[in-house]
Amino acid sequence: MELLIELLQDAFFAAIAAIGFAAISRPPRQAYLWCALIAATGHSFRFLLMKGAAFHVHIVIATTLASFLIGVMAVLLSPKTKVPAETYLFPSLLPMIPGIYAYKFFVGLVMVSYHSAESSFDKYFQLMASNGLTCFFILLGMAIGATIPIFLLKRIAFQATRHKIRF
Numbered sequence: 001m002e003l004l005i006e007l008l009q010d011a012f013f014a015a016i017a018a019i020g021f022a023a024i025s026r027p028p029r030q031a032y033l034w035c036a037l038i039a040a041t042g043h044s045f046r047f048l049l050m051k052g053a054a055f056h057v058h059i060v061i062a063t064t065l066a067s068f069l070i071g072v073m074a075v076l077l078s079p080k081t082k083v084p085a086e087t088y089l090f091p092s093l094l095p096m097i098p099g100i101y102a103y104k105f106f107v108g109l110v111m112v113s114y115h116s117a118e119s120s121f122d123k124y125f126q127l128m129a130s131n132g133l134t135c136f137f138i139l140l141g142m143a144i145g146a147t148i149p150i151f152l153l154k155r156i157a158f159q160a161t162r163h164k165i166r167f
Helices: 002-025 029-051 059-081 085-096 099-114 118-152
Strands: none
Touching: 002 029, 002 085, 029 059, 029 085, 059 085, 059 118, 085 118, 099 118
């Protein structure tokens, strides 16, 4: 029961964040709801992969798979709504950006520059490197996972805003 409540909270906050990020690019009104649903689904999927009783997948792999799911949903929805897949894709991905890892990376970077003693330097360098690499690979996984569906479903992805010409 506790996992279900956490999952619903995760989905809700991802949906709110996606609506906020979508508002920046001013998509059509119908796109807000779809961005929220896609973000909630993708973020919840990542949450289940990482925290679910059967899985416990690392955050990089879970983010890559969730990004792939978000990409597939965006590509399949785009021709039906006549809106480019990127309109749904980017705002739905943004709630998964690893802000805490980037923050800890920069904190480690500052601490490395302040400490010259070998033991404390090694400690903070390890912290910086670990968080920096995790952040980098999460972002890489997001980019790869989100673009693969665009290439796999090329015919669907690029027909969203094209009108069929009949002769």
